[in-house]
Amino acid sequence: MNFLDFIMVPQGTKQRGTDQQRADAYKALLHWSAKIGGELFGPIPKGTRREFFCLDERTWVWHEEWTDNTGQRHIVTTRYDVRPNGVFKSQGSNSYQALSAEEARNLNNAIDLYYQRVMPELTRA
Amino acid sequence: MNTHNTQSHLPEARGRGREMELEQRQIFARVVAAAWANTKQAFSATPDLHYAEGTVGHQAAAHNILATQTRPEAAHTYEPVPVPAETTAPAPVARQEDAPVESANAAYINALLEQPEADALALQEQAKTEAVQRVIDAYRADAGLPMDIPMEGAAAPAPELTPMQRAEQEFPSNEMYLVGDNEVSMGDIRDAVSGAFDAAPQQEDELV
Numbered sequence: 001m002n003f004l005d006f007i008m009v010p011q012g013t014k015q016r017g018t019d020q021q022r023a024d025a026y027k028a029l030l031h032w033s034a035k036i037g038g039e040l041f042g043p044i045p046k047g048t049r050r051e052f053f054c055l056d057e058r059t060w061v062w063h064e065e066w067t068d069n070t071g072q073r074h075i076v077t078t079r080y081d082v083r084p085n086g087v088f089k090s091q092g093s094n095s096y097q098a099l100s101a102e103e104a105r106n107l108n109n110a111i112d113l114y115y116q117r118v119m120p121e122l123t124r125a
Numbered sequence: 126m127n128t129h130n131t132q133s134h135l136p137e138a139r140g141r142g143r144e145m146e147l148e149q150r151q152i153f154a155r156v157v158a159a160a161w162a163n164t165k166q167a168f169s170a171t172p173d174l175h176y177a178e179g180t181v182g183h184q185a186a187a188h189n190i191l192a193t194q195t196r197p198e199a200a201h202t203y204e205p206v207p208v209p210a211e212t213t214a215p216a217p218v219a220r221q222e223d224a225p226v227e228s229a230n231a232a233y234i235n236a237l238l239e240q241p242e243a244d245a246l247a248l249q250e251q252a253k254t255e256a257v258q259r260v261i262d263a264y265r266a267d268a269g270l271p272m273d274i275p276m277e278g279a280a281a282p283a284p285e286l287t288p289m290q291r292a293e294q295e296f297p298s299n300e301m302y303l304v305g306d307n308e309v310s311m312g313d314i315r316d317a318v319s320g321a322f323d324a325a326p327q328q329e330d331e332l333v
Contacts, residue, residue, distance in 0.1 A: 122151075
């Protein structure tokens with residue numbers, strides 16, 4: 001082992017590989033749950049990509065891609081930020097907006113469905 | 126409950142990966158449970174949002190999230206949702222341009238947004254945006270989708286990293302390593318190596 005190998009190969013290389021495996025496993029779970037979440041809203045039109053998932057303890061994400069009648073591709077990502085005194089949404093780089101009663105109701109039902117579909121698989125032995 | 130799914134069951138890893146997969150499942154389950162509970166608590170803290178569970182069929186209600194999003198063609202695909210007569214909330218925002226906060230809770234929401242910790246929240250928001258973008262990029266890469274379609278409203282892509290910047294990412298300067306009996310930081314090692322090259326470039330071959 002030459003000098004550069006000695007200084008550039010840290011003691012924790014094995015740990016780094018394990019951490020990467022953990023990250024990959026977690027990312028796979030996120031992928032899977034996002035697809036399940038997208039299917040909660042009925043049939044997905046052909047050419048459309050739709051995902052809904054829990055990003056962390058205080059964030060839900062709705063992601064949709066579709067092509068309009070003119071052939072232009074659209075991508076919209078909506079982030080629902082859960083704060084102690086309410087849920088706010090943001091799209092792209094836009095500022096946060098409060099939810100209307102209707103959207104809050106729909107989001108509430110959506111997270112219930114997501115929870116019912118995802119949790120049994122996650123807690124399965 | 127919607128059953129037209131193709132991947133309702135998690136694929137299972139085998140061997141040594143199985144243990145790690147179970148561990149990550151537990152972690153993710155805790156995250157989902159916490160997010161669900163936090164969201165319920167947040168909704169309960171805003172009594173003006175008179176959402177009523179069970180008043181609309183679950184699938185149809187979830188369906189209608191799309192009706193409140195920014196797609197004009199959504200009206201052709203899904204049933205439009207009438208605005209409840211008992212609420213004074215305005216119609217959903219048509220597009221994602223900046224819209225003033227006009228809900229019944231505008232007063233306290235605006236006060237919240239004007240609080241001094243708004244800057245800290247903005248930083249959190251940026252971090253979350255970047256995290257979401259990484260997740261989205263991973264999805265697109267996995268699905269073989271082109272990566273160059275710009276996201277509406279997204280910030281400009283990050284500049285390409287120089288070799289030194291990539292090296293800093295891979296081996297952060299503050300990461301500690303054992304060299305002999307001493308613990309040194311990667312930053313110290315880099316300084317020592319670059320100093321050795323600067324001082325005696327003709328000795329480069331000896332370091333290989």
